[in-house]
Amino acid sequence: MTQPYFETPPKITVSITATCNLQCKHCYADCTDKPTTSELTTSEWLAFIDYLVENEFIQIYFEGGEPLHRPDFDTILESCGRRMMTLVRTHATLLTSERAKKWKALGVGRLFVDLMGATAKTHDYFTGSDGSFEKSCNGIRHALAAGIPTDAVLILTKRNVGELQAYLELAHELGAQRAGILRLYPLGRAKHHWKEFALSLQEQVEALAALRPPAGLHVMRSWHPNDANCCWQAAAVDPFGNSIGCMYLREYVNYGNIRSVPFLDTWRNDALYKKLRAGKVEKSCTQCDHNEGTRGGCRSTAYAYTGSWNAPDPFCSELNEGVDIRVLPKWLLHDRPKP
């Protein structure tokens, strides 16, 4: 199965800020409380959203950092909520009932709320903030009450693997339609806590296999066979305007900055961007290639563990080839990781 080459991608992810009111131990964005001056301004984001609409983008997915921590976020939502399917990933501690109603009116289509465990003890350990669990649960309640479909998402680690089943039950009780169990990526602060958080692949596979979702709750997983090499359609921009394809590539690539190059020029002209989208890998599981159109799994973790863009993804049990994913290559811990 070959994936198409898009002239213009239909969807994009925007990391709107690298700031957050929490200080999670696993934060991929290494968030700080205060913004650096180089984050895109309100008018730059608004101009970019107009550009996306003019170029027929039909979906925008916001994440951070914490989008709600940006004071202009509602203005940004207002410019896109009725022009593109608008999705927001948030920890929702700042989402009041009034704000949720406003977001509904602005056209927000779906929320993904980070909840790192089934209990306050576990979640608040990750966030470093007592009471954050309760606030996030309330945020989910407010969003659902306002009529915004909302999913709970968790990044699987040693610290929350024991409460996965309880997590699904909690998500269901809160009224979420879906729960997402995501794999841990060696990025940002997470890689510096790797020993504490990372499970072996076998432990992850077993934990997922043991799940018994309550009736009516759909569980999303980011492992084989759904750990697709989805780079072929991936478009993303970081808070500083860099075109980086996917937020999981944030530390490894930069295809150009939208302050100086139109986004679609980075899409069409950057050699590495085109190479990753072409999906040429050394090895892939034929079954998944056929069924899912995925070749070799996620490019971010393939690169993180091997330094090669063409290598198989060690998070896939078919392609792991003996890599112990609890052990990170040393170069990855540098500020600007390069093998």
Next chain:
Amino acid sequence: MFCRNGCYMTVPNLRFRPIPEMDDYVVFTPDNPNLYSLNQAARLVLAFCDGRTGTALESAYCAALDPLLPRREARAELRKTIEDLERKGILRNTRP
């Protein structure tokens, strides 16, 4: 529910995104935010929904598919498609 005397138009403010690379055509419905993939039948129905009546729509649809699809089947497909598009908030009958 399909109505012969109805007057069919697309809901305002929809955004369409052709994705020829995947032989797909996606529509965004801002009033009840969602993305839907439109199949060939839906695309053809929408192309005719310029305010014409259900009867006129039926004639146009059946003529477009003649002789590929027998009239009875074309009519059934049209009704099903219209109802589906109405349910998704893509099409409305302005004279229900």
